[in-house]
Amino acid sequence: MVSKLDESVGRVVAALQTRYMLDNTIIVFMSDNGAPSKDTTSSTFNFYPNWGSNFPLRGAKETLWEGGVRSPTLIWSKQFQSNPRVYNGMIHITDWLPTLYRAAGGFVTRLPSYLDGRDQWNSISLGLPSARNETLVNINENDKNAALIAVYNPGSFYKQTWKIVYGSVRNTEFDGYYRDTRSPSNPAYNISGVMLSLAHRALRTIYPTASSFTVLNLRSAATVNCPPVTNQTLYCYKRPCLFDLERDPCETTDVAQQNVFVAEALYNRLVAFRATLVPQSNKPPEPVLADPRRHNHTWSIWAL
Numbered sequence: 001m002v003s004k005l006d007e008s009v010g011r012v013v014a015a016l017q018t019r020y021m022l023d024n025t026i027i028v029f030m031s032d033n034g035a036p037s038k039d040t041t042s043s044t045f046n047f048y049p050n051w052g053s054n055f056p057l058r059g060a061k062e063t064l065w066e067g068g069v070r071s072p073t074l075i076w077s078k079q080f081q082s083n084p085r086v087y088n089g090m091i092h093i094t095d096w097l098p099t100l101y102r103a104a105g106g107f108v109t110r111l112p113s114y115l116d117g118r119d120q121w122n123s124i125s126l127g128l129p130s131a132r133n134e135t136l137v138n139i140n141e142n143d144k145n146a147a148l149i150a151v152y153n154p155g156s157f158y159k160q161t162w163k164i165v166y167g168s169v170r171n172t173e174f175d176g177y178y179r180d181t182r183s184p185s186n187p188a189y190n191i192s193g194v195m196l197s198l199a200h201r202a203l204r205t206i207y208p209t210a211s212s213f214t215v216l217n218l219r220s221a222a223t224v225n226c227p228p229v230t231n232q233t234l235y236c237y238k239r240p241c242l243f244d245l246e247r248d249p250c251e252t253t254d255v256a257q258q259n260v261f262v263a264e265a266l267y268n269r270l271v272a273f274r275a276t277l278v279p280q281s282n283k284p285p286e287p288v289l290a291d292p293r294r295h296n297h298t299w300s301i302w303a304l
Contacts (some may be wrong), residue, residue: 010198017202023078026103028096030073036061037178053178056226058251060174064137064147064165065251068174072222077103079125081207084214086221087123089130090151090161095120136273137163142280145169145237146270149245152262162259163251164266166240177229177250191216226250240267 009029016022035052037060059065073091094117102108102121118131130151137147145167153160168175191212194200203209210218226249234241234254242256242263256263288294289302 006197010202013199014202017205022202023206025077026100027076028073028100029075031071032093033071034059034061034063034066034068037067037174055178056224056250058175058177060178063169063174064145064167065175066163066245066249067178069137069147070249075124076203077125078206081203081209084210084218085127086218087127089120089123090132090135090149091120091123091130092117092132092135095132099124133159134269136270139270139274139277140167140280141274141277142282143167143169146274148266148270148273150266150269152265161245162262162266163243163245164240164256164263164270165236165243165251166270168235168237172235172237175235189219224249226252242266 013022013027016025034054034057037051037054054060054067057065057067057070059067061068063069094115096117098108098111098115098117098119099121101111102119103125108119120131122128123130133152134148134150137149139146145165147163147165149161149163151159151161194215195212200209229250229252234252236254240256240263241251241254242259243251243253244255244259245251248255286302290299292299295302
């Protein structure tokens, strides 16, 4: 499936180049959330029929941990091709609307003021600090969990990225680390395949592309590395946990006791957001009515 996905992206990029549209195109390739995971050491963690690895990040799909909400994204335009880089600034999915609107020539001031997204085009294109200093990950009043990420360090020039987490998902079942899926039997990363791909050949017609050496360096720079998890899994359902995401992206160590002022500030922000919360109106799933066999074997709308 992944190879066919690569092939389909290449065909789209090649088609844009053939129709002389590529030099006026911005390509964004991203995932919406972390993968459903599976603990290969346990036979009890098999909630999803299909699964992927968020290693080394903690957690899985549906959770507030980085493995559930931190998603890799690739963005390309001809102005980036001469200076490829990895950008680690804070960006939320709602930022794409004003960012791409601005990139396409729109005036962000004409957008509704109530939008949650921030224009990040200068941040991405010029390598400037993020236009966002906090992200509310979620507040779930039914499951009693919440998380917030904020760039915060009053009185210091160096701003740290903190994350406060409270609660759990499915009684801590998804709160762990679900192993690396890589093994010696897996094929090695094929840099030659990248350089010979349809997408790379199309991009090369616009501007000289990065060398294989640069591609490998960028891949390394984009890789999250964490030391092996040796301590017992830390749970946050009794009291909120605070994590320093820059030093501890895998959320192994609660530093709330050492940073009480920061923990209180982020907790108060959660309280403020909670005060504006619109109650959930979730409806129970309808697996029978949604069954594709009832709709000519296609996934379709089954209720209005």
